[in-house]
Structures are given as structure tokens and as C-alpha cells.
Amino acid sequence: MTTLITFLGRVEAKIGQYDRIRYRLPGALGEHEAAFVGWALQAKLEPRPQRLVVLGTAGSMWDHLFEVDHDLGDAALEERDRLIERVRAQQVDRELLARMAPVLAERLGCEVILDLIPPGRTEAEQVEVLEAMARHVRAGDTVHLDVTHGFRTLPMLGLLAALYLRTERGAEIGGIWYGEADLRAQTGQVTNLSGLLHIADWVEALAAFDKDGDYAVFAPLLRGALPEEALALLADAAFFERTQRIGQARGKLQRFLQHLDAASDALAGSTSPVALFAPLLRERIEWCREGRFYQRMRALAVQSLNRGDYVRATLFAFEAFVTREMQRRGIANPDSYDNRAQAKSDYEAEQKMQYPRSAEYEDYRLLRDLRNQLAHGAGGDRVEVQRAIADAATLHAKLEQLIGRLLPAA
Numbered sequence: 001m002t003t004l005i006t007f008l009g010r011v012e013a014k015i016g017q018y019d020r021i022r023y024r025l026p027g028a029l030g031e032h033e034a035a036f037v038g039w040a041l042q043a044k045l046e047p048r049p050q051r052l053v054v055l056g057t058a059g060s061m062w063d064h065l066f067e068v069d070h071d072l073g074d075a076a077l078e079e080r081d082r083l084i085e086r087v088r089a090q091q092v093d094r095e096l097l098a099r100m101a102p103v104l105a106e107r108l109g110c111e112v113i114l115d116l117i118p119p120g121r122t123e124a125e126q127v128e129v130l131e132a133m134a135r136h137v138r139a140g141d142t143v144h145l146d147v148t149h150g151f152r153t154l155p156m157l158g159l160l161a162a163l164y165l166r167t168e169r170g171a172e173i174g175g176i177w178y179g180e181a182d183l184r185a186q187t188g189q190v191t192n193l194s195g196l197l198h199i200a201d202w203v204e205a206l207a208a209f210d211k212d213g214d215y216a217v218f219a220p221l222l223r224g225a226l227p228e229e230a231l232a233l234l235a236d237a238a239f240f241e242r243t244q245r246i247g248q249a250r251g252k253l254q255r256f257l258q259h260l261d262a263a264s265d266a267l268a269g270s271t272s273p274v275a276l277f278a279p280l281l282r283e284r285i286e287w288c289r290e291g292r293f294y295q296r297m298r299a300l301a302v303q304s305l306n307r308g309d310y311v312r313a314t315l316f317a318f319e320a321f322v323t324r325e326m327q328r329r330g331i332a333n334p335d336s337y338d339n340r341a342q343a344k345s346d347y348e349a350e351q352k353m354q355y356p357r358s359a360e361y362e363d364y365r366l367l368r369d370l371r372n373q374l375a376h377g378a379g380g381d382r383v384e385v386q387r388a389i390a391d392a393a394t395l396h397a398k399l400e401q402l403i404g405r406l407l408p409a410a
Contacts, residue, residue, distance in 0.1 A: 002142045002174065004049035005133055005161075006038035007150030008056035008065070018064065018149065021181055023188040035068045037148040037179035037190060042108060045144060045174070051111040052104075053136045055129070055150075057119055059090030062097065065104065065114075076103045092116070120157060129157055130164050143171045148179040148190075159196050173197060195273075202277040209284060210307045214238045215253075218281055225267065225274045230259035237285075244315065246296060247335055253288040293334040294323040298407045305399055308392070313399055314371040321364065321406050360406065367402045370395075 018035035025032065025044050032040035042052055056062060063084045066072055072080075079099055086092045097114035105112040117132045118125035137143055143165055147158040158176050165171040173194055181188035198221070205217045215238040219231040233256040240249035260278065267275040287299035297320035304313035323334050326343040333339050351361040369385045388398040 001051060001138060002045070002047050002049045002144070003051040003053060003137055004038065004041055004045065004144045004146065005053045005055065005136065006036075006041070006146035007148075008036075008038075008054050008060040008062065009149045010057075010060050018061075018068070019181070019183060019186070020068065021183070021186045021188050023179055023181075023190050025190045026192055029190075036065065037177070037188075038146050039069045040179070040190065041144060041146055041177055042110070049110060049144065051113065051136070052108065053113045053115065053133075055115055055117045055132060056092075057090075058092045058116060059087070060092070061087060062092050062100075062114070063087045066100070070104075070107055072103060072107065075106075076100065079103075126157060126160075130161055133161050134165060134168050137165055137169045137171055139170050141169065141171045142174045143169075144174045144177060146177045146179075147193075148177065158193070159200065162194070162197055163200060198273045199276070202273050206277070206280060206284075213241070213304065213307065213309060213312070215241075215285065221277075222274060225272065226259050226263055230256050233259075241300070244319075246293075246300065250288040250296060253285045257282070257285065257288070292327075294320055294327060297323055298403070298409070301403055301407065305396065305403065308396070310395055310399065311374045313403075314367065314374050317399065317403050317407060318367055318371045321367065324407065363402050363405050366398075367406060370399070370402075 020033055020035040022031055022033045023037060023040045024030075025040065029044045029046075032044050034040045034043075038052070038054065042049055054065065063080065066076075066080050066083070076099075079096070083092065083096060083100060086096060094116055097116070101112045101114045104114075113136055115132060115136065117129045120126045120129045143162075145158050145162060162173045162176055166173060176193040176196065177190055178193055179188050179190045201221055205221055208214065208217045215234040219234050222231055233252045237249045237252035237256065240246070240252060260282070264278075267278055284303075287296055287303065290296040290299055297316050301313050301316035301320055304310075304316055319340075322340050322344050325347050326332075326334055326339065329343055329346065331339050331343050347364075351357060351364075354361075366382075366384055366388070369382055370388060373385055373389065387394070389395050
């Protein structure tokens with residue numbers, strides 16, 4: 001079902017009502033003359049809304065809905081007069097609105113709901129406004145929000161409302177509409193602000209990636225800007241990285257960056273959110289451009305630590321150290337399990353022969369045992385390990401210290 005939710009405000013008494021002007025709507029929607037933009041949207045949107053929800057306060061101009069844009073003749077005259085009195089006293093109640101809604105429903109040929117909301121000045125009132133909108137939206141509805149005539153605090157809730165309805169009801173947001181009027185020319189332009197949702201989607205995706213490192217969250221946002229093959233590469237890269245197959249993950253990301261580079265000229269001249277956020281996406285996969293295996297592992301360790309993924313931070317940091325040790329010893333093929341095991345075994349054997357043990361080896365042992373503790377829950381009873389995992393702040397600081405000591409950037 002398609003639902004249009006629109007807000008009704010109040011103008012100064014000396015003005016009395018909204019002016020009837022000719023509004024231009026985007027694209028093929030054409031024009032419509034109305035004082036209340038909600039009527040223009042109800043008449044012009046395709047598909048036409050099957051449910052119209054008008055939300056306003058006890059002092060909103062509810063009588064305006066029945067007296068300006070529609071000639072209702074003698075229909076419900078007594079109730080309309082009572083509504084005018086209540087509006088003047090700013091004491092409109094739900095019972096009266098429920099009796100009036102069928103009058104508009106018959107005129108418009110759709111379900112009409114008139115409901116009261118608070119002004120939205122406090123956080124509690126803002127939550128109540130969102131709850132009121134959700135109350136009139138069913139799961140899977142397509143929802144249009146018209147924020148033109150709401151009180152000043154209400155339009156700012158439009159974006160949050162759209163995000164909330166998408167999450168709470170699984171609604172598809174058809175548009176966030178705002179009508180800007182030129183009263184001198186008696187014309188107006190209705191604009192769809194739903195592009196703000198695309199920006200919010202990117203912000204949410206970046207936050208999600210920084211939390212769990214899943215490249216696939218960017219795929220839906222890049223659809224249309226890059227070929228489907230490029231989007232599949234992101235999901236594959238996330239899988240390979242999570243299964244510690246860094247070489248395969250790197251290969252997928254390198255191919256993805258080729259697609260992104262190929263689209264860079266088109267994006268540079270674009271005003272889409274993709275152009276705005278592509279550099280931030282690049283920053284998060286820049287590790288794959290590192291030439292040496294050691295540097296790639298180190299970059300992943302730092303990246304994981306920065307987002308609080310301590311398990312992967314210790315895994316990558318430990319493997320980066322082993323890779324660096326292979327370089328020291330001239331052992332080739334860092335992808336070889338046997339070669340890596342040999343380098344680790346040789347390093348430990350040499351260090352155990354020294355007395356006193358070096359500071360580097362003590363740091364290595366702690367990193368190794370932290371890796372075992374976090375990955376397997378079996379780090380032993382070493383006091384240093386238990387102290388390091390006492391709380392998040394302590395563990396973060398300790399891993400940052402170990403990475404700084406054991407894994408030089410150069």
C-alpha cells in the first residue's frame with residue numbers, strides 16, 4: 001500500500017490560511033493548484049496514495065483542510081463549524097477528527113486518517129511523533145512524507161522519520177517532499193529531498209564497516225555506478241579476509257579498485273553521494289595497494305585495532321611479525337604454511353637460547369599468548385595476559401604498544 005504522511009501547521013491569525021498557488025512537481029508529475037501541498041501530492045503521485053495521514057497539533061489549522069481546497073458543499077456543516085471553534089481555541093481533539101476524516105475520505109477516494117501529535121520540542125515529544133507515524137504505516141508500505149506545512153521542528157524530523165520507518169516497518173520511502181512557495185508570483189516548487197537518505201545510507205555503511213569490516217555493505221550503494229561484477233568482488237574480499245586468506249582478499253580488492261578507477265572521471269563530474277563518499281571507501285581498502293606482504297598484514301592489524309576488532313588485530317599482528325621474520329631470514333613465499341612455521345620455530349629456538357631474554361621476545365610471547373587467548377580462549381594463566389584483557393581500554397593500549405614495538409612501519 002502507498003501511504004502519504006503530511007503535516008499540518010498553523011499560520012498567524014492576521015494571515016488566516018495558506019494561499020492557493022500553482023505548485024510545480026518534479027518530472028512528469030506536472031502542476032497542481034492548492035493551498036495545502038498534501039493535496040497536490042495526493043492528486044499527482046503515481047501510484048496514487050491509498051492512505052492519507054495528516055498529522056497536526058491541537059492548534060493546527062484543521063479547518064483549513066475542509067474550507068479552502070475542496071468544495072464540500074453542505075457536508076458535515078455542524079461538525080465543520082465545531083472544528084473551526086476548536087481550532088480558534090487550539091483545543092482540537094481526536095474524537096472530533098475521527099468524525100471529520102470520513103468527509104475527506106469520500107471526497108478523495110482513499111483512506112484518510114487525521115491524528116494529533118505534540119509540537120516535537122522535546123526529545124520525548126519527538127519520539128512520540130515518530131511513534132505516531134509508525135502507527136499508521138504497515139509493514140512493507142511505500143511511504144511518502146510531506147514536511148511542507150509542519151511546525152518548524154517537524155521538518156527536521158523528516159529524515160529521521162524516514163530512517164525509522166524503513167527500519168521499524170520495512171517501509172520503502174517513495175519521497176520526502178517539501179513545497180517552496182513564491183507568494184509574490186503565486187507559484188511554488190515541490191522538491192523531493194529523499195536524496196538525503198542516500199547520504200544517510202553511506203554514513204551508516206561507513207559506520208557498519210568500521211565496526212565489523214564487511215566490504216559488502218557498500219555494494220547496494222554502488223549499484224548503478226559500477227558494474228555488478230565489481231560489487232560481487234566486495235563480498236568475496238570480505239569472505240577471504242575473514243577466513244585469513246589475505247592474498248585472495250587483496251586480489252579481489254585490487255580488481256574492485258580497477259573498476260572504481262575506471263569510473264573516476266564520471267564520478268568526478270557527478271553530484272551523487274557515490275562521488276562524495278568514494279574517497280572514504282578508498283581509504284578503507286588502501287591496504288591492498290601495499291607492495292609487501294608484511295606491510296599489508298600490518299595495515300590490517302592497525303585497521304582492525306582501530307575498529308575494536310581485537311581478535312583479528314592480534315591475528316594479523318602476529319602473522320605480520322612472522323612475515324617480517326621470514327624477510328629477515330630470507331625465507332621466501334610468505335603464503336606457505338610450512339615456511340611460516342619454520343620461521344616461527346627458528347625464531348623461538350634462537351630466542352630461548354639467549355639469557356636474559358630480549359625485550360622483543362617478551363613482547364612477541366605476549367602477542368602470541370594474547371592471540372591464543374582471544375582466538376581459542378587458551379592463553380594460559382600468565383599474569384601479563386590476564387592483566388591485558390582486564391578491560392577494553394587496557395587491551396587496546398597494550399595491542400597498540402605491541403604493534404608499535406614489534407611492527408615498524410618502514
